[in-house]
Amino acid sequence: AQSVTQLGSHVSVSEGALVLLRCNYSSSVPPYLFWYVQYPNQGLQLLLKYTSAATLVKGINGFEAEFKKSETSFHLTKPSAHMSDAAEYFCAVSYGAGGTASKLTFGTGTRLQVTL
Amino acid sequence: DAGVTQSPTHLIKTRGQQVTLRCSPKSGHDTVSWYQQALGQGPQFIFQYYEEEERQRGNFPDRFSGHQFPNYSSELNVNALLLGDSALYLCASSLLSGQGSYEQYFGPGTRLTVT
Numbered sequence: 001a002q003s004v005t006q007l008g009s010h011v012s013v014s015e016g017a018l019v020l021l022r023c024n025y026s027s028s029v030p031p032y033l034f035w036y037v038q039y040p041n042q043g044l045q046l047l048l049k050y051t052s053a054a055t056l057v058k059g060i061n062g063f064e065a066e067f068k069k070s071e072t073s074f075h076l077t078k079p080s081a082h083m084s085d086a087a088e089y090f091c092a093v094s095y096g097a098g099g100t101a102s103k104l105t106f107g108t109g110t111r112l113q114v115t116l
Numbered sequence: 117d118a119g120v121t122q123s124p125t126h127l128i129k130t131r132g133q134q135v136t137l138r139c140s141p142k143s144g145h146d147t148v149s150w151y152q153q154a155l156g157q158g159p160q161f162i163f164q165y166y167e168e169e170e171r172q173r174g175n176f177p178d179r180f181s182g183h184q185f186p187n188y189s190s191e192l193n194v195n196a197l198l199l200g201d202s203a204l205y206l207c208a209s210s211l212l213s214g215q216g217s218y219e220q221y222f223g224p225g226t227r228l229t230v231t
Contacts, residue, residue, distance in 0.1 A: 032218045043222040090158050103172050106158030
């Protein structure tokens with residue numbers, strides 16, 4: 001079984017400040033990990049993914065995440081927040097059995113607010 | 117290159133009715149997954165289709181059924197609608213295997229309201 005826990009349902013940062021969104025996972029097999037962003041009334045957009053290659057993953061819009069197996073974490077960071085980053089962020093886990101795609105299991109999401 | 121498309125955008129139904137939602141996958145993708153996202157929650161996996169067969173299923177009742185067509189497009193059917201079925205229904209497409217098979221691309225969703 002696999003699960004994802006996102007700590008903090010709401011995070012507020014000032015424009016230009018560091019963004020840190022936390023994600024911890026549980027998986028009985030080596031996981032694939034993802035961060036998605038959802039803007040109001042829209043679908044999900046893939047920000048970045050970890051698939052057992054480099055542990056530090058860079059994504060779109062200046063976001064990056066580091067896979068730490070010892071801590072079972074995959075926290076999302078961005079050095080400097082922009083107003084346009086305000087959205088809902090979801091961490092998700094899946095596993096690739098035999099190289100095939102599997103279902104995504106999502107966390108409950110973190111709403112990021114960016115203030116002036 | 118069109119991404120994942122879904123129709124309709126919004127839908128209002130009455131309890132007990134039946135609904136069909138449609139999804140066209142991203143060009144080149146052969147696998148379609150459906151998710152239900154209740155208000156304020158993360159998406160929950162309903163099922164996944166490949167080669168017109170249900171490949172995986174989440175913890176949803178049999179009222180939820182699906183279909184995949186030879187052109188890889190898909191339908192989600194929900195019978196005997198309940199108020200609790202009100203949600204955003206998301207379709208995601210992917211490749212079953214090979215390079216990038218783990219990436220799922222989402223459509224904009226269909227907002228279903230059951231009254």
